[in-house]
Amino acid sequence: MAKRREPPATALARYARLEAVGDWWDGETARPREVIVKFGRASLTLYGFDETPLAHWALAGLRRIDTPGEPGTLRLTPDADGDERLVLRDPEMIEAIRAVCPDLDKAPPSNGSWRRVALWAAGAVTSIALLVFVIVPALAERLAPMIPPERAAALGDAVLKRIGPVMGGGEVCAAPAGRAALARMTLRLTEAAALETPVKVSVWRSPMLNAFAVPGGRIVILSGLIDAADGPEEVAAVLAHELGHVAARDPLRAALRQAGTAGLLGLFVGDFLGGAVVVATAEAAISAAYSREAETEADHFAHRVLGEAGLPASALAGFFESLADRGAAAEGFARHFASHPDLEARAEAARAADRVGEGAYDPVLDDADWIALQQICG
Amino acid sequence: MDVATGTNGSGRTAAEATLRPVYAGPPGRLARLAFVGNGLTLLTLGVWRFWYLTRLRRFHWSAIRIGGEALEYTGRGVELLLGFLIAAVALGLLLGLANLALVFGGVTAGFAPEAAFNAALPVLLPLWFFAGYKARRYRAARTRWRGLRFGMRAGGAWAYALRGTLWVLALIATLGLARPAMQLSLRRYVMDRTFWGDQAFAQDGGWRALMGPWLLLWSVGALGLAATVAVGWESVSAALEARGGPPPPPTGRPVTTVALGAATVAAVWLLWQRYEAAAHRVLSGGLTLGEARFSSDLRAGRLIRIRLAAGIAYALLVLALGAATAAAFGFEAVGGRLMPQPQGVAVAALALAYALGFVGFGMVREVALVRPLIRAYAGSLTLHRAEALDAARQRPRDPAEEAGGFAEALDVDIGI
Numbered sequence: 001m002a003k004r005r006e007p008p009a010t011a012l013a014r015y016a017r018l019e020a021v022g023d024w025w026d027g028e029t030a031r032p033r034e035v036i037v038k039f040g041r042a043s044l045t046l047y048g049f050d051e052t053p054l055a056h057w058a059l060a061g062l063r064r065i066d067t068p069g070e071p072g073t074l075r076l077t078p079d080a081d082g083d084e085r086l087v088l089r090d091p092e093m094i095e096a097i098r099a100v101c102p103d104l105d106k107a108p109p110s111n112g113s114w115r116r117v118a119l120w121a122a123g124a125v126t127s128i129a130l131l132v133f134v135i136v137p138a139l140a141e142r143l144a145p146m147i148p149p150e151r152a153a154a155l156g157d158a159v160l161k162r163i164g165p166v167m168g169g170g171e172v173c174a175a176p177a178g179r180a181a182l183a184r185m186t187l188r189l190t191e192a193a194a195l196e197t198p199v200k201v202s203v204w205r206s207p208m209l210n211a212f213a214v215p216g217g218r219i220v221i222l223s224g225l226i227d228a229a230d231g232p233e234e235v236a237a238v239l240a241h242e243l244g245h246v247a248a249r250d251p252l253r254a255a256l257r258q259a260g261t262a263g264l265l266g267l268f269v270g271d272f273l274g275g276a277v278v279v280a281t282a283e284a285a286i287s288a289a290y291s292r293e294a295e296t297e298a299d300h301f302a303h304r305v306l307g308e309a310g311l312p313a314s315a316l317a318g319f320f321e322s323l324a325d326r327g328a329a330a331e332g333f334a335r336h337f338a339s340h341p342d343l344e345a346r347a348e349a350a351r352a353a354d355r356v357g358e359g360a361y362d363p364v365l366d367d368a369d370w371i372a373l374q375q376i377c378g
Numbered sequence: 379m380d381v382a383t384g385t386n387g388s389g390r391t392a393a394e395a396t397l398r399p400v401y402a403g404p405p406g407r408l409a410r411l412a413f414v415g416n417g418l419t420l421l422t423l424g425v426w427r428f429w430y431l432t433r434l435r436r437f438h439w440s441a442i443r444i445g446g447e448a449l450e451y452t453g454r455g456v457e458l459l460l461g462f463l464i465a466a467v468a469l470g471l472l473l474g475l476a477n478l479a480l481v482f483g484g485v486t487a488g489f490a491p492e493a494a495f496n497a498a499l500p501v502l503l504p505l506w507f508f509a510g511y512k513a514r515r516y517r518a519a520r521t522r523w524r525g526l527r528f529g530m531r532a533g534g535a536w537a538y539a540l541r542g543t544l545w546v547l548a549l550i551a552t553l554g555l556a557r558p559a560m561q562l563s564l565r566r567y568v569m570d571r572t573f574w575g576d577q578a579f580a581q582d583g584g585w586r587a588l589m590g591p592w593l594l595l596w597s598v599g600a601l602g603l604a605a606t607v608a609v610g611w612e613s614v615s616a617a618l619e620a621r622g623g624p625p626p627p628p629t630g631r632p633v634t635t636v637a638l639g640a641a642t643v644a645a646v647w648l649l650w651q652r653y654e655a656a657a658h659r660v661l662s663g664g665l666t667l668g669e670a671r672f673s674s675d676l677r678a679g680r681l682i683r684i685r686l687a688a689g690i691a692y693a694l695l696v697l698a699l700g701a702a703t704a705a706a707f708g709f710e711a712v713g714g715r716l717m718p719q720p721q722g723v724a725v726a727a728l729a730l731a732y733a734l735g736f737v738g739f740g741m742v743r744e745v746a747l748v749r750p751l752i753r754a755y756a757g758s759l760t761l762h763r764a765e766a767l768d769a770a771r772q773r774p775r776d777p778a779e780e781a782g783g784f785a786e787a788l789d790v791d792i793g794i
Contacts, residue, residue, distance in 0.1 A: 023447075025525030028771060030524045032447070065450060065452070068411065069438060069448070070440040073448075085525050116460055117456060117460050117463065128467075143478075146486065154485075256482060259482075260474045
């Protein structure tokens with residue numbers, strides 16, 4: 001702050017005769033004392049009005065208390081942690097003290113607080129990472145099978161109600177012939193899979209190319225997927241994949257995991273808007289990491305069930321390829337955030353698992369049923 | 379300024395019987411502080427907020443002079459950060475496991491799944507009060523006046539949390555009628571444990587004095603709501619039935635409904651300001667510090683003017699930002715079409731508008747809302763028999779190490 005930087009000794013000589021009145025608070029009582037402040041040898045000396053010296057404060061130890069709401073005053077303490085205060089309002093004296101005390105604004109000793117910050121920060125990151133990646137998934141794994149099926153079904157219905165608006169309105173398509181065809185397709189797959197949990201498959205009207213499973217064996221196929229399919233086997237292949245999720249109770253585990261981790265990251269980032277973006281990105285990354293493994297497992301399940309049902313597993317490859325054509329394949333950076341691993345690799349795996357090949361097979365739906373399914377939304 | 383405070387210019391307060399606090403923080407300096415603080419908070423993804431808050435407190439504390447002597451805030455940003463980290467570890471583990479257990483238990487026991495997912499909120503309620511108490515204790519321990527520290531007796535935070543939680547239940551059970559009693563009870567718990575030096579604060583005064591303004595506010599709100607629903611029932615139910623479909627032709631009296639609703643909101647808002655001012659007068663009137671006592675002459679009109687002005691300032695900022703963003707997007711009326719700029723430009727413009735908005739809102743908040751409010755509240759106070767405080771002595775230090783950590787993590791009273 002000082003405009004002229006002079007060696008303190010010279011500066012001190014310049015201010016040797018300077019004196020000013022200030023208020024001295026002794027830090028023990030609530031009574032102020034008016035004092036006369038002068039420079040001594042490397043110190044600031046506080047005198048009473050009767051010329052008796054009251055205190056000598058070493059210039060090197062003087063610290064300023066920052067009081068931005070009180071312009072024009074200088075509030076001093078004899079050392080960083082002291083209780084005494086000297087309040088000066090004399091501009092000349094303030095300038096003099098600023099000139100001769102280079103350490104006026106030096107930060108107080110940290111007393112190891114930065115080391116403790118580092119320790120606690122490491123502890124915070126470790127414990128939260130442990131919670132998010134180890135404890136909560138392990139608990140979800142154990143707890144999911146303990147939830148009775150009818151409760152899981154109620155949870156699934158609640159989830160469907162929530163995501164309906166996001167997935168194009170959640171309008172259920174219910175043309176009777178289409179539903180009958182869908183039921184036949186489902187039965188053929190569940191028999192082949194020897195699935196214990198009852199499943200309920202429905203079709204929603206939506207342009208999106210997607211299908212998903214929620215807790216309680218609820219599976220939803222979006223009509224966009226049926227429209228884009230090259231044949232009923234592609235729809236059956238996707239259904240088999242979702243059945244894999246049902247068999248593994250993936251949706252239920254995901255719901256429990258989400259319960260354990262939701263809102264945690266928000267704690268760290270705080271209440272400013274930019275934080276919301278950070279949180280959303282981080283949460284997407286975490287849930288993608290969870291589910292990639294589950295997707296691969298569900299693929300394997302689908303390969304097996306399609307084989308058992310006498311259907312070509314390569315139909316799954318067809319679906320992945322149309323997804324890729326639609327530009328849904330995430331590339332590069334975005335791939336990390338996509339819950340579906342590399343579509344090409346998955347398509348290849350499906351082809352390799354195919355047991356039907358070029359041979360003949362019993363189609364999953366006859367032509368009339370396939371048309372009925374395509375028109376399920378009317 | 380010292381003349382206005384009734385001191386003799388030397389900060390000597392011994393001979394004066396009554397003191398009136400004066401708020402003298404220069405708004406320009408506060409605006410600069412808010413600009414830098416919000417900007418750095420944005421750039422550091424929120425980490426700077428601990429230091430920003432510390433600076434803000436330093437500013438406001440030192441702007442309040444009582445008997446010519448300013449308050450002093452000696453807290454440090456690193457203390458807030460440390461307290462926050464401690465709280466984050468504890469809360470993170472607690473919340474994660476509690477949420478999971480509640481959802482599992484709730485779903486298994488057959489509660490509606492939505493209820494199970496929201497069950498964690500009641501768990502947070504005691505923590506919220508706990509956090510508020512801890513933060514208050516830290517602030518007291520880092521505040522000085524006339525060289526003496528404020529402070530709060532150690533312990534008591536959990537008891538306060540229990541008390542607060544029970545009061546919330548009482549509030550729900552009485553449909554909000556218990557609020558004045560709750561406010562006074564919680565305030566008494568806090569003030570009866572607060573000290574300045576070796577002088578103890580004590581909160582007295584009954585909640586009955588507040589019941590009048592509160593009942594008025596409550597009944598106007600209840601009646602207004604009932605009237606709005608009664609008049610608007612037809613329009614609302616028609617709108618609900620037609621959800622998802624084409625908008626229905628207006629039925630009932632939609633204009634009357636909206637007017638009634640707006641009038642209710644406005645009346646409740648005005649009465650709320652009146653209640654707030656009355657509460658400050660009653661609470662201050664019942665507050666003593668040693669032999670000295672306080673009083674307040676805060677008027678509702680002052681709060682109303684401040685909040686309306688702040689509302690206008692916010693509205694102007696929103697308009698300015700909207701105009702700037704639209705300009706950046708390059709909306710040109712070419713044959714009635716809007717011509718957006720290339721995507722990169724648009725994204726950059728949005729990011730810039732976001733940053734400006736963040737910093738701008740922070741500045742408006744501090745300068746147009748927080749500062750006038752502190753000024754009104756502090757300036758309304760009078761300290762009577764202040765000469766009794768001359769005999770006060772220092773109190774020992776309180777490390778208060780959790781600082782405001784829990785409060786920061788839970789978003790409690792981050793204000794001043």
